[in-house]
Structure formats: structure tokens, C-alpha cells
Amino acid sequence: MHGLSAVFEKEFRDHCGSRRFMILFALICLAGLSAVYVAAQSIRSDLSSDSSTEFVFLKLFTSSSGVLPPFLAFISFLGPLVGLALGFDAINSEKNSGTLSRLLSQPLFRDSVINGKFLAGLATIALMLASIMLVISGLGLKLIGVPPSLDEMVRLIAFLLITIVYVAFWMAVSILLSVLFRQAATSALAGMALWIFFAFFMPMIAGIIANVVVPMNADPDTLTLLRHENVSQMASRISPTTLFQEATVTVLTPGIRTLGPVLVRDVIGMIPSPLSVTQSLLVVWPHMVGLVALTLICFAASYTKFLREEIRA
Amino acid sequence: MGERAFTETTQTSKPGLALPVDETGAPLIVHTSDLTKAYGDFVAVDRLNFSVREGDIFGLLGPNGAGKTTTILMLLGLTEPTAGTMRVCGFNSTRDPLNVKRIVGYLPENVGFYEELTGRENLQYTARLNGIPAQEAERRIESSLAQVGMLEAADKKAGQFSRGMRQRLGIADVLLKNPRLVILDEPTLGLDPDGVNQLLDLIVRMSRQQKITVMLSSHQLHQVQQICDRVGIFVKGRMVAEGNIEELWKQTLKGRRLIIEVQAVPQGQQTVTALQGIEGVEAVERSGEMLLLSCNRDVRDKIAKAVGDAGAALLHLRLLEHGLEDIYFKYFREG
Ligand SMILES: Nc1ncnc2c1ncn2[C@@H]1O[C@H](COP(=O)(O)OP(=O)(O)OP(=O)(O)O)[C@@H](O)[C@H]1O
Ligand SMILES: [Mg+2]
Numbered sequence: 102m103h104g105l106s107a108v109f110e111k112e113f114r115d116h117c118g119s120r121r122f123m124i125l126f127a128l129i130c131l132a133g134l135s136a137v138y139v140a141a142q143s144i145r146s147d148l149s150s151d152s153s154t155e156f157v158f159l160k161l162f163t164s165s166s167g168v169l170p171p172f173l174a175f176i177s178f179l180g181p182l183v184g185l186a187l188g189f190d191a192i193n194s195e196k197n198s199g200t201l202s203r204l205l206s207q208p209l210f211r212d213s214v215i216n217g218k219f220l221a222g223l224a225t226i227a228l229m230l231a232s233i234m235l236v237i238s239g240l241g242l243k244l245i246g247v248p249p250s251l252d253e254m255v256r257l258i259a260f261l262l263i264t265i266v267y268v269a270f271w272m273a274v275s276i277l278l279s280v281l282f283r284q285a286a287t288s289a290l291a292g293m294a295l296w297i298f299f300a301f302f303m304p305m306i307a308g309i310i311a312n313v314v315v316p317m318n319a320d321p322d323t324l325t326l327l328r329h330e331n332v333s334q335m336a337s338r339i340s341p342t343t344l345f346q347e348a349t350v351t352v353l354t355p356g357i358r359t360l361g362p363v364l365v366r367d368v369i370g371m372i373p374s375p376l377s378v379t380q381s382l383l384v385v386w387p388h389m390v391g392l393v394a395l396t397l398i399c400f401a402a403s404y405t406k407f408l409r410e411e412i413r414a
Numbered sequence: 415m416g417e418r419a420f421t422e423t424t425q426t427s428k429p430g431l432a433l434p435v436d437e438t439g440a441p442l443i444v445h446t447s448d449l450t451k452a453y454g455d456f457v458a459v460d461r462l463n464f465s466v467r468e469g470d471i472f473g474l475l476g477p478n479g480a481g482k483t484t485t486i487l488m489l490l491g492l493t494e495p496t497a498g499t500m501r502v503c504g505f506n507s508t509r510d511p512l513n514v515k516r517i518v519g520y521l522p523e524n525v526g527f528y529e530e531l532t533g534r535e536n537l538q539y540t541a542r543l544n545g546i547p548a549q550e551a552e553r554r555i556e557s558s559l560a561q562v563g564m565l566e567a568a569d570k571k572a573g574q575f576s577r578g579m580r581q582r583l584g585i586a587d588v589l590l591k592n593p594r595l596v597i598l599d600e601p602t603l604g605l606d607p608d609g610v611n612q613l614l615d616l617i618v619r620m621s622r623q624q625k626i627t628v629m630l631s632s633h634q635l636h637q638v639q640q641i642c643d644r645v646g647i648f649v650k651g652r653m654v655a656e657g658n659i660e661e662l663w664k665q666t667l668k669g670r671r672l673i674i675e676v677q678a679v680p681q682g683q684q685t686v687t688a689l690q691g692i693e694g695v696e697a698v699e700r701s702g703e704m705l706l707l708s709c710n711r712d713v714r715d716k717i718a719k720a721v722g723d724a725g726a727a728l729l730h731l732r733l734l735e736h737g738l739e740d741i742y743f744k745y746f747r748e749g
Contacts, residue, residue, distance in 0.1 A: 103543070
């Protein structure tokens, strides 16, 4: 056990003192502060005209005036970058600098090395995101003058947790890549490629899959349309980016009732009331499970490669 | 100092740890049987059988690519053997690598340190990984840094260390866990002659004062021959000879001629005749200022007397074929 805690301690200290961490922290802080500032401006002008302050605090994170994307969009773009940056050279840099054979000749299990590094990264991510959330919430509070309700606070904490899990997933990916590729530059590049693939190409590929599974003619009936839409959504949920976006939007926008397509038949008679926190959390629960499962898959792959690998200096 | 370290070493050894013994009853800290490692079709280590006695300095000698590093990696459980078994300090390295790593120090071929940490911080990390309590760790770090002469340099960033300093810090790192066995892979590689001598001194001191068994690999024979009690000669994955240097030398010289270089004044016909008269000398030739004697055995002890009897004074006497180099080349050519 002392092996794991020693690795954790060292890696955590390394992360916190590293330039990489400073840069990422500054970048996200900047993005967060400016996004919230812009959002607060537009919220203030709305508030004066319309008296409803329901969920106004959440709007700080989700609404935008068109000048800058909302914080939510920034995070879903920058989050993977943070995860990749914290892990892309976890194992291979130690291989290349000859410290890995010294490390592994100490009495600790090999998985402790991976676990220690992952946990240290996780702690770093949590620390980074939590403090950024605090800072920008503080700014938001000062700007709009409306404190968050309990409901909103729970939603924000849920949002924070989902984001931590999402960033941790990308870190698990990058640790896996650092086990697979000998050069840190290669693993960084591979990580970026995956990120771009999931962010930009996955929706298109989901559409293609849906077209193959449910071919659409010129004038598709409702059932076909519905099935097509379902298949497309399911396919895109393979992508962690989709899981994250759906989950965070649901949590931060109480008005969203369901993530799938909705028929007019269903909407008739629907009461346009926001979902309660528990209901929102229930909707995103499968997404969380999905993200954690994807993280575990990365771990399993890293173990398989690393635990029996021969380490030459 | 040495005494204290010794008692600690025996204390840390685990109970119930029975070492295998050789025919003379000496405990064997490393013992392999038919140890084999194949990479695909290529056999890097081929049915290796050898042992290291506790307390010895054992030299694993062989040319590049002989399989020295591969053998060491298997001994430490850093790679799995294809076949065969081994015991290190009584433990099976494949099934029980953690216990082996607890009491075996390993200095890899190209030892690396975390460059952004100081030398001392690097050692502190090793101490924590070994579960050494903080206070005890400080004490051990201090004493091992002192032993390798790195006390002043220890607070510099490891990235600034020279090769020699890294190597010495590596030894300090290895000493931290009070090892019972230390395995050094090419410890003298890339060091200047002074550095080599210092390092070898350090190894001898470590072995003699703290009673640590040392196993080192090298392809630089004359360096290693000074300090090894026993050597194993390793060529193309096979151990071609094992024993102490004297024995190996005698074996090698069996049936071969020796050349002895002699210089005497005066170096006239009388001296030459006297030298030819020594039993075992087959021919005497002149080569520049020197006389070269071909003999069928080592007759150096008789030469001084013969030269003196001939009324001359001996200036120079040297065995041209000497030591391990010979043994080494014999096996290399034949192996
Ligand atoms: N992963 C591998 N795949 C295939 N062959 C390998 C692998 N690792 C090592 N070898 C081969 O095994 C042989 C033994 O290598 P090893 O590193 O043990 O030699 P060595 O005696 O330590 O040499 P050196 O003095 O150069 O360090 C070499 O011929 C090498 O090419
Ligand atoms: Mg080697």
C-alpha cells in the first residue's frame, strides 16, 4: 500500500508544481471568467425586463450572448485537453528517462504505478475544476446578485462531478496511450486525434450508421423517422463527448425532460414544468455509468499491456 | 559503521528464508536452473545454470548482446523467463517478485533520475516506495550519500548531474533499502578511468564492510577482474565458464604456450643461454630491447635466479598473455 501512496504523493506534487498545470489552470480560469462575465451581462438585462429569477444562477454557465460560447461549451472543449495533458507522458517519459526500471525494481505492484498516477491526476483535476467553479460562481454572484438556490447548488455539484469524471476519462485514455506509445509526442498526438474524432466526426458517423441500419426513403413515415433518430442517438452515445454533453445539459437545464426524440402526441398534455433535481440525476445516471465504464476499459487495456511488459532501461 | 549496517542487513532478512547451498555448503543467494529467455525464435538466454555465493562479488562477463541484461531482468522479476526457474535470496523471482525487490538493490544499465527533483528528493521517493519511515529514511539517505561522496551535490537538481554523479547517486539509491544483494548492470559504462576506480572502490567497500553480495555485469574485463571473487563468462546466451579467476586462467592456459617478456643488462648470449636453460622454456627470441620467451608453463619465478646466475641484472619481466582478457578471448573466439 505504501507503494501506491508514495506514487500518488509524488505525482500529485509534481502536477501541482508543473508549468503544464499552471497553463491549463490559467486557460480555463480565463475562459470561465470571461464566459460568466458575458453571460451575467445578458442575464442582467433580461432580469430587468422579466421578473422570473428561476434557475438564473444556472444560466451563468449555460447561456451566452453570442460574443463568447457559454462556460459549458468551453469546458466540453477544454476538458479533454486537460485530461490528455495530465497523462500523455505518464509512463513513456519514465521509460525514456530510465526512471521506470528504477521505480519498478522497488517493492510495489506495477498496477500501483498506474493507479497512483491516475489518482494523482484525478485529485489534480478535482482541485482545478472545483476551484475554478468556486471562483466563477463568486464572480457570477457578484455580477447578478442572485444567490443560487439549494436546487441549483446540487445541480452545480453534479455538473462538477460529471465534468471530473469526463476529464478523468480522457486522462485514462492518455495514460493508456502513454503505455502503448514509446514517444510522448506520439501519444499526445494520438490523444488529440481521438478527441477530434469524438468531438467532430462521431455525430456524422452516427448518422451514417443510422442510415445503414434504418434506410430512409424520400418520404419516411413517422415510425421510420423515429427509429432512425433512435439508432443515431444510440450510436453517438458510444462517444464519451456525447455522453458528457447530454449529461451536463440535462443537469444544468432543468427544462429538459428527455433526451430522445419527442412525439407531438407525447407533448400534448405535458405540463411544462422543470424536472426536479432527483429526476434530472436519474436521467443522467446511465451517462455517468457509461463514462465510468469507458474509463475502466482504458484501465483494463493499460493493465494488460503494462503489467507483463518487459522494462529495459 | 560496517558492523551496524551488517546487523541491520541480517535483521531485515525474512525468517523462513532458506537459501540453497552448493556442494561445499556455502549459501547461494542466486541460483538458476535451465533459465531460458526466448524472443520469438531468438534465444537470448539459453538454459543458464549458475549461482552466486552469499558475500561474493560476482562478475557476469560477456560481449554486447550476450544476454547479461536479460538475465538480470529475469532475476529481478522485471521480465518473465520462457523456461527454467531461479531463486534469488530464496525467493522465486517470477512468482514472488515483491519479496525479491524488497531485499535486492538494482542499478539499471542507464540509470535515470527525476530531473526536476534534487538528488536527495529522488532518494526520498525511493525510501517512501520502500516504506521506510521518514526519520529512518533521513538517516539512511545521509549515510548512503556520505558513502558515495555525494553529500554536497545532493541538493542539486538531478538533471544537472554528470554521468559519474548519476552512477554514484544510483549506488546510494540502491543502498537505501539495506539490500542483501546488489545487482549492478554495467556500472562502469561511460566513466573515465578515475571514475571507474572510484566506483570499483565503492563496490568493494560496500561488499566488504556491509557484507552485501554484489553481482555486476560488464564487458570491460580488466576493470572488473580486480574486484571479482568469481566470474561467469557469458557468450551468446550461454555460460561458457564459471569460477574464480585463477581457476579459469589455469584452465585457459592448459596446453597453450606462454610468452614472457624479459629485459636484462647485459643482455648478451650468456643471459640468453641461461634463460634457455630454464625448464619449460622452449625458445628465446629478441624483439627490440626485449627478449621474448616462449614457455609451456609459467616460469617467472625462475627467471630472476637464472638471470642473476648469468651475472646480469633483471630490469623487466612481464607475462604478455595475462588474466581474464585471455580467457575472455579464448571463449569469445570459440563460443
Ligand atoms: N525485446 C526484444 N526482442 C528481441 N530481442 C531482444 C529483445 N531484447 C533483447 N533482445 C536481444 O537479446 C540479446 C541479449 O540482450 P541483452 O540486452 O541481454 O544483452 P547484454 O548482454 O546486456 O548486452 P550489452 O552488453 O550490450 O548490454 C540481444 O541480442 C538482443 O538483441
Ligand atoms: Mg546490457
